[in-house]
Amino acid sequence: MAHINENYLKLPGSYLFSEIARRVNVFKDENPEADIIRLGIGDVTKPLPEAVIKELHAAVDEMADASTFRGYGPEQGYDFLIEKIIEFDFAPHGVNLAIDEVFVSDGSKSDTANIQEIFGTDNVIAITDPVYPVYVDSNVMAGRSGTLGADGKWSDMVYIPCTAENGFVPQLPTEKVDLIYLCFPNNPTGTTISKEQLKIWVDFAKENQVIILYDAAYEAYITEADVPHSIYEIEGAKEVAIEFRSFSKNAGFTGTRCSYTVVPKECMGYTASGEAISLNGLWNRRQCTKFNGTPYIIQKGAEAVYTAAGQAQIKALIDYYMYNAKLIREGVKSTGIEVFGGVNAPYIWLKTPEGLDSWSFFDRLLNEVHIVGTPGAGFGPSGEGYFRLTAFGTKENTEEAIERFTKKFKL
Amino acid sequence: MAHINENYLKLPGSYLFSEIARRVNVFKDENPEADIIRLGIGDVTKPLPEAVIKELHAAVDEMADASTFRGYGPEQGYDFLIEKIIEFDFAPHGVNLAIDEVFVSDGSKSDTANIQEIFGTDNVIAITDPVYPVYVDSNVMAGRSGTLGADGKWSDMVYIPCTAENGFVPQLPTEKVDLIYLCFPNNPTGTTISKEQLKIWVDFAKENQVIILYDAAYEAYITEADVPHSIYEIEGAKEVAIEFRSFSKNAGFTGTRCSYTVVPKECMGYTASGEAISLNGLWNRRQCTKFNGTPYIIQKGAEAVYTAAGQAQIKALIDYYMYNAKLIREGVKSTGIEVFGGVNAPYIWLKTPEGLDSWSFFDRLLNEVHIVGTPGAGFGPSGEGYFRLTAFGTKENTEEAIERFTKKFKL
Structure with a gap:
């Protein structure tokens, strides 16, 4: 009889990104006109460098x-x-x-x-x-x-x-x-x-x-x-x-x-x-x-x-995303929310305001400013009370998202 | 202390293809002019289809x-x-x-x-x-x-x-x-x-x-x-x-x-x-x-x-290799050596003649007709006494190889 590797059964479902998708879909059904900006997933958006x-x-x-x-x-x-x-x-x-x-x-x-x-x-x-x-x-x-x-x-x-x-x-x-x-x-x-x-x-x-x-x-x-x-x-x-x-x-x-x-x-x-x-x-x-x-x-x-061309082009790519990172970092900071990262990395990690847990902040961000980020709790117990935004969006979307964010969360 | 997976230590070296390479190199050193034809490795030689x-x-x-x-x-x-x-x-x-x-x-x-x-x-x-x-x-x-x-x-x-x-x-x-x-x-x-x-x-x-x-x-x-x-x-x-x-x-x-x-x-x-x-x-x-x-x-x-183009082109590719397979199969058979495969597969499996073991036949083939194949013993105990030739070479090389083979091994 073929036995399975029972360790697999210990794993909880890949809850994080599917739960994000579920909540976004519910919101979209109820708010079909909303312009949702995704600053959640760590995926790039710019095309491959010309040299490549x-x-x-x-x-x-x-x-x-x-x-x-x-x-x-x-x-x-x-x-x-x-x-x-x-x-x-x-x-x-x-x-x-x-x-x-x-x-x-x-x-x-x-x-x-x-x-x-x-x-x-x-x-x-x-x-x-x-x-x-x-x-x-x-x-x-x-x-x-x-x-x-x-x-x-x-x-x-x-x-x-x-x-x-x-x-x-x-x-x-x-x-x-x-x-x-x-x-x-x-x-x-x-x-x-x-x-x-x-x-x-x-x-x-x-x-x-x-x-x-x-x-x-x-x-x-x-x-x-x-x-x-x-x-x-x-x-x-x-x-x-x-x-x-x-x-x-x-x-x-x-x-x-x-x-x-x-x-x-x-x-x-x-x-x-x-x-x-x-x-x-x-x-x-x-x-x-x-x-x-x-x-x-x-x-x-x-x-x-x-x-030489490739090196210059990837530098431009990184500069592009790091402009976004700086924008997010400084925008969030200007609201009084504690913010980390974004200086040597394309990720910005913020302390959720008003003692909100990660998922409650996710819901607020989605419902009030139509921005999708990633709840810190999804990355482990010590991520609770934190939230991740990523710099991999387009410049335009990031600027728009941060404008909405700072208006709403200005403390 | 970091323990390794000791199961890895049970594995003998990847003996087969490195030993083939070693013997071929010894032969080449001694016979720098020899035109060696490789019918050993299961790798294709024709370019990707145009549609691809x-x-x-x-x-x-x-x-x-x-x-x-x-x-x-x-x-x-x-x-x-x-x-x-x-x-x-x-x-x-x-x-x-x-x-x-x-x-x-x-x-x-x-x-x-x-x-x-x-x-x-x-x-x-x-x-x-x-x-x-x-x-x-x-x-x-x-x-x-x-x-x-x-x-x-x-x-x-x-x-x-x-x-x-x-x-x-x-x-x-x-x-x-x-x-x-x-x-x-x-x-x-x-x-x-x-x-x-x-x-x-x-x-x-x-x-x-x-x-x-x-x-x-x-x-x-x-x-x-x-x-x-x-x-x-x-x-x-x-x-x-x-x-x-x-x-x-x-x-x-x-x-x-x-x-x-x-x-x-x-x-x-x-x-x-x-x-x-x-x-x-x-x-x-x-x-x-x-x-x-x-x-x-x-x-x-x-x-x-x-x-449609892709399907036609891969059919042509397969036909090309299967022409080689048939050539090898029939050529080897004509010498009186027992031969298997090559009808529904690009591999020809032959019984080594005169009771030779797989590696002895490898040496004879290399030394006498400058053809490299794969000793059956390399694929497991029941492969001993067998030898693999593959149809993935060029038509020209395969024709030349089989001409040499049949001349030499005609029983």
């Missing part, structure tokens, strides 16, 4: 000719792309990587969800709270969660609150932990930490033979000098950290799908008997067995991000 | 304009593609599927490797032998293998030999099994089974609440009338079977990456307490949590396969 478009066309043409056609590529990605990644994304920050330490893939969601496979099911998982749900759910599915409590926490996971009270700087856990997910610049809070603050985590990981799973999908939005672009800027991090990067948010690849993961060869996990095993080899084996590479066409498009 | 190229260009252009740009798509794939899949690949065979029973993805390798995640680790896995190694390795990684014996078999898996002795028709297992991988037309043997023979497996699965994981990646190569194109042509199969399909081998997508998996809603797995759970919901949850969809551009390219 040009190279995608060229790659499609290559696939039309037997002499340039590409069949199966390396599961790890093509060297032409990996070389550029190392040269542009790491070398300028003093980080040297080898070609076989970078694994190109189809998305950071896949990679951050799949990475736990190379670890034993007995590891204790630590997450910052609020958090990107994929880190949690992929570990629930693998059997590392225990049971879900009434407080919204899984009994076997360690929650590290990041709230206004601690300035959104995660504090070292007092419990035993084995794998830690960190995301900076952070989704959903839009906040980040300094090199000095990150070093505390790297030192902790080294001391305790813990692995840090470092999601830097929003790295391109960093504007401040002391914020690390890569965890490998911190001395010794290569021994304890795996880093995830994506083309989704810097180059608009959310629907085009390309990302990469760095697994340094000196990064070690351990057998039950304490033998150190390089995680690079395990991830390589995982990818070679269960993945057949990112499409050649898409990898060529991603390579174009590193041309 | 045209649509890929159009989709790239859509991504260049804000009004047609696509960000995150549905994890399950776009309806425009799924509707065509159902209409063209299933309806003509009398199989009705709902939109939400088809999941578009980035490759059958990913899907056949990932599907085991929705099942418990206590299931007993059955595989036909020889076999596509991904089915085995993904289950080793998940802890369902036991130990590897000197006979090349994992102690906890059930091997179902498919050899010349049983006409490559798998016989029902006598041991208890829970999940069965079947691949028809078969990789590596190129053989297939009739509807009546497949019905025996479906009936067995229904009787024993077993799930059949049915890989039909080579379906487009079927030429004979009684061979099922889909397992769902067999009555009741929707209750017990998941089917995998790919654009790799019919439309040349090996480097372009698109495939799909069918999970009917009535297909059930069971909890330990015997409750029936629809696998469709579990797979949907898996894909939504760990995958972010196939690139929009690529899905548009795949859709073009179903235009």
Whole structure:
């Protein structure tokens, strides 16, 4: 008899975005004329950069000719792309990587969800709270969660609150932990930490033979000098950290799908008997067995991000969204509502006014100014009482939304 | 302390293709002038069909304009593609599927490797032998293998030999099994089974609440009338079977990456307490949590396969490769060597002559006629004494290779 993986049954429904959609639909039915502006979902709206478009066309043409056609590529990605990644994304920050330490893939969601496979099911998982749900759910599915409590926490996971009270700087856990997910610049809070603050985590990981799973999908939005672009800027991090990067948010690849993961060869996990095993080899084996590479066409498009034109164009894209971020941040702030993020990230995280819970504020925003955002409670227990707005809308919509917002909520 | 998944350490190295490459390189060093023809790897060589190229260009252009740009798509794939899949690949065979029973993805390798995640680790896995190694390795990684014996078999898996002795028709297992991988037309043997023979497996699965994981990646190569194109042509199969399909081998997508998996809603797995759970919901949850969809551009390219031009062009592609298959099959046969497959599949499976083992025949073929093939032993214990040639080369190379082969091996 085929038995299912019963861990799946522990997962509550993907409540957040479906509940948002449900409430928006109810509102639309009752207010068919309302001009709803969506500042909720973390999806980009601007087209792909011209340099990328040009190279995608060229790659499609290559696939039309037997002499340039590409069949199966390396599961790890093509060297032409990996070389550029190392040269542009790491070398300028003093980080040297080898070609076989970078694994190109189809998305950071896949990679951050799949990475736990190379670890034993007995590891204790630590997450910052609020958090990107994929880190949690992929570990629930693998059997590392225990049971879900009434407080919204899984009994076997360690929650590290990041709230206004601690300035959104995660504090070292007092419990035993084995794998830690960190995301900076952070989704959903839009906040980040300094090199000095990150070093505390790297030192902790080294001391305790813990692995840090470092999601830097929003790295391109960093504007401040002391914020690390890569965890490998911190001395010794290569021994304890795996880093995830994506083309989704810097180059608009959310629907085009390309990302990469760095697994340094000196990064070690351990057998039950304490033998150190390089995680690079395990991830390589995982990818070679269960993945057949990112499409050649898409990898060529991603390579174009590193041309001079591509670099200028993605800078313009990021500037566009960061103009929105500033607008949202300053607009919300002007009402007297406490606001965080939006300086090194396209996310603005606000403290709901008048002690409203996240969903009540969602309803007010929708009903009174026809703006859709994301309730902070959807990202974990410590997100309650917070609310996320994103800078990925159009400039015009964002300006209109903030005008409505400031008029209504002026304290 | 971060513990690794020690199941990974059980896996022997990916020996097969690296050992082939090593032996070829030694030969090339010693014979730099030799004109080596590769009939070993299952990768296509013809460019993408024109209709696909045209649509890929159009989709790239859509991504260049804000009004047609696509960000995150549905994890399950776009309806425009799924509707065509159902209409063209299933309806003509009398199989009705709902939109939400088809999941578009980035490759059958990913899907056949990932599907085991929705099942418990206590299931007993059955595989036909020889076999596509991904089915085995993904289950080793998940802890369902036991130990590897000197006979090349994992102690906890059930091997179902498919050899010349049983006409490559798998016989029902006598041991208890829970999940069965079947691949028809078969990789590596190129053989297939009739509807009546497949019905025996479906009936067995229904009787024993077993799930059949049915890989039909080579379906487009079927030429004979009684061979099922889909397992769902067999009555009741929707209750017990998941089917995998790919654009790799019919439309040349090996480097372009698109495939799909069918999970009917009535297909059930069971909890330990015997409750029936629809696998469709579990797979949907898996894909939504760990995958972010196939690139929009690529899905548009795949859709073009179903235009009138696309259908004509993929037929021409398949005819091209099947000409090679026939050439190889008849050429090898003319030497007196026993040969199988090549009629409903692009693979030709031959019995090595003079009782040679697979690797000795590999060496003879390389040294004496400069042809590279794949030793059958690389696909499992029952592959010993067999050898795989593939029809995916160019016509010219295949003709030249078979001329050399028949001259040398004429018995």
